Amino acid sequence: MSYAKVLCVGLVGVTGHLVEVEADLAAGLPAVVISGLPDTALHEARDRVRAAVVNSGQRWPNRRITLNLLPATLPKSGSAFDLAIAAALLGGSGELPLLPLEGVVVLGELGLDGTVRPVRGVLPMVAAAAQAGITRVIVPVGNAAEAAAIPGVRVRAVDSLHRLVAYVRDGAPLIEPPEATSAPAVDGPDxxxxxxxxxxxxxxxxxxxxxxxxxxxxxxxxxxxxxxxxxxxxxxxxxxxxxxxxxxxxxxxxxxxxxxxxxxxxxxxxxxxxxxxxxxxxxxxxxxxxxxxxxxxxxxxxxxxxxxxxxxxxxxxxxxxxxxxxxxxxxxxxxxxxxxxxxxxxxxxxxxxxxxxxxxxxxxxxxxxxxxxxxxxxxxxxxxxxxxxxxxxxxxxxxxxxxxxSSATVAARVTAARQAAATRWAGLGRRLNAEVDGPYLRRPPWRLPTRVTAELRGRLDSGSLSARGFDRVIRMAWTVADLDGRDRPDLDDVRESLQLRTGEAT
Missing domain, CATH: 3.40.50.300 (P-loop containing nucleotide triphosphate hydrolases)
Structure with a gap:
């Protein structure tokens, strides 16, 4: 077999995209060509993968090797493709039967000695794989706990290319991620x-x-x-x-x-x-x-x-x-x-x-x-x-x-106020008062009575308050009402919000 492919994930920002790593081995002068918009780090994968394969006791195929990363129009960056490239290359050369890796996303950077090193962005990569319907991933052991945070995905880890080869060829077990533990509470400023x-x-x-x-x-x-x-x-x-x-x-x-x-x-x-x-x-x-x-x-x-x-x-x-x-x-x-x-x-x-x-x-x-x-x-x-x-x-x-x-006492009031706001704005897809668009607050049923906003209207007409400032004072008035347990702002809430906006303590 001279062709093989292994699944991987590429990141554009924090958005992951499923990538197929293809390897084709043909007769000709020995060379390695990588296509599919790779960056410099990915171009250098040729040397890393070759050294890792040889130092892991595997035979390097002296043939013309073409590696293609699909979709070819998507920019690829970073070293997370190394392990998938090595697996596809060994599969294409006939060294590995890649059936155990069918439908499995493989992530990891290779060291020259064949060790698999952790990479950045594993969490959004695994999340993207899950959204694409992938249920199994193999990641570096240093990223196993991070990857396991994504529900619905079976995560296994490797610490070396040799371990991955033993799994594919002989069914040797991979490393299971550690059990999830809660981060220890840290006492911060109060x-x-x-x-x-x-x-x-x-x-x-x-x-x-x-x-x-x-x-x-x-x-x-x-x-x-x-x-x-x-x-x-x-x-x-x-x-x-x-x-x-x-x-x-x-x-x-x-x-x-x-x-x-x-x-x-x-x-x-x-x-x-x-x-x-x-x-x-x-x-x-x-x-x-x-x-x-x-x-x-x-x-x-x-x-x-x-x-x-x-x-x-x-x-x-x-x-x-x-x-x-x-x-x-x-x-x-x-x-x-x-x-x-x-x-x-x-x-x-x-x-x-x-x-x-x-x-x-x-x-x-x-x-x-x-x-x-x-x-x-x-x-x-x-x-x-x-x-x-x-x-x-x-x-x-x-x-x-x-x-x-203390912070704990204030935080309890803040949490209750946020819950009230989230319930009120659920139909708008908003959770915080600061996120609500101004036009919604100026139209029924959220529009406040004229007597409540009279001072704000005067400031808006005089130019001492901008239209954006008007909306922001109204949003704060809703927050003040939430903190005080009222379902709608009154005149005192608007006045306190205006005071907070102008910065003048009484």
Whole structure:
């Protein structure tokens, strides 16, 4: 037999596509040709596979070898095709009877000694195989726990090409994935550590309950970073669908923690202010890899010292904040990554970071406007909650009465509010108030009475509030009502939401 094929999976972004690895061996000068839009890493598979086959005790066929990856129009990248190429090549040369691999997806990178090494993106690869009707996969032993997270797929693992050959030729057993275990609970930052800042704590709770973006403005030591770092602690754990999405993104980026469990905690990304545009939104040669905004999908993207970020990096966030995904086009093709994240900005009031009116501040009003002006109007218009924090007082810092609520207490209210919103918007396919389109909220049965929105209408007509801002205040009013256990917002809810929008504490 001079022809054989083995199934594999290729990734474009986080979307997997079933790929047939074909091998044809013909008479002629010994050579290996790979077709089907392979990238550089895949071209180099010729040398890796040859060394792995020889060092595993198998005979290398001295014939003209043509390897084709179907569909040929789909870009192929990475080293996950190595093991499938080796199996197809040995099958085509007559060394292996490939009947045991019929209908089986084979994934893995080969070392020169024949070891099978883990690869990125196994979770979305196995998920794509399951969607295509494949029920059996063979993966590197280092990816076995990750692959086993996909229900309905029988996962087996190999640590070497020799083990795969023994399985196909002699029926030797493969390695079973470890039993699924829950990730150990990790104690993170807690809201109980934050001194004072009741207005900031309330703003954080509203943001968590409704999925709203937040801007925290105030002098150093006011608690901006402490509040932002504790936002994930009051967010509910991810459900199965969201956990698969988040884990797949981290798998593609090669950032999945050891053990392979699904990521249940909302992710938290806090890039440094020197971060480039590609590091924030995604980039790289060939097909773009996910950036911080996608790695924070279903979680929090925190930009500390936001005015110090480059203007291009900040403005690049506007589109994904609005759409919940980002489309990246590079020379190797285009891909779409999910990016439904909560953005949290933190900024000092001026370059010297002293509160307005402080005698130590030497910044003129013009300097202050220029500094905060680095956060453009269109970007800030997409930020629902804009809070100005005051310096912490000594009495608040030294308080020991234990009256401060913990993250667990606040998280219980947030979870109840989110459940109420998810039930209300189920017919629209939305789960959070921040995701509901403005036109729905301005039409019956969700339209609020004129007396409730009168002040908002006046601000809209005067130009002090944009149409987008109008809708965002209404969304926050629904969130405030959910937190307080009411089925519809009233005038007080709208006023509190407007206060959170303008950032002025009373």
């Amino acid at each position: 809201l109980v550590d934050v001194a004072g800042q009741q207005f900031g704590r309330r703003a954080l709770e509203v943001a968590a309950a409704g999925g709203h973006h937040v801007a925290l403005l105030g002098p150093p030591g006011a608690g901006k970073t402490m509040l932002a770092e504790r936002l994930p602690s009051i967010l509910p754990e991810l459900d199965d669908d969201a956990a698969l999405e988040v884990t797949a993104l981290h798998s593609v980026a090669g950032l999945l923690p050891p053990g392979g469990q699904l990521l249940r905690r909302p992710p938290f990304q806090a890039p440094h202010h020197t971060a480039s545009v590609p590091s924030l939104v995604g980039g790289g040669s060939g097909l773009a890899r996910p950036g911080a905004v996608s790695l924070a999908h279903r979680g929090v993207l925190f930009l500390d010292e936001a005015p110090e970020f480059s203007k291009g990096a900040l403005e690049a966030l506007r589109q994904p904040l609005e759409d919940g995904h980002i489309r990246l086009t590079r020379s190797g093709g285009g891909t779409v990554y999910p990016a439904r994240t909560q953005l949290v900005l933190a900024a000092n009031p001026c370059p010297c970071a002293q509160p307005a009116g402080d005698a130590r501040c030497e910044c003129s009003p013009l300097v202050r406007r220029r500094y905060l002006g680095r956060l453009s109007g269109p970007l800030l218009d997409r930020i629902d909650v804009q809070v100005r924090l005051m310096p912490v007082r000594a009495a608040e810092l030294m308080a020991t009465d234990g009256g401060v609520e």
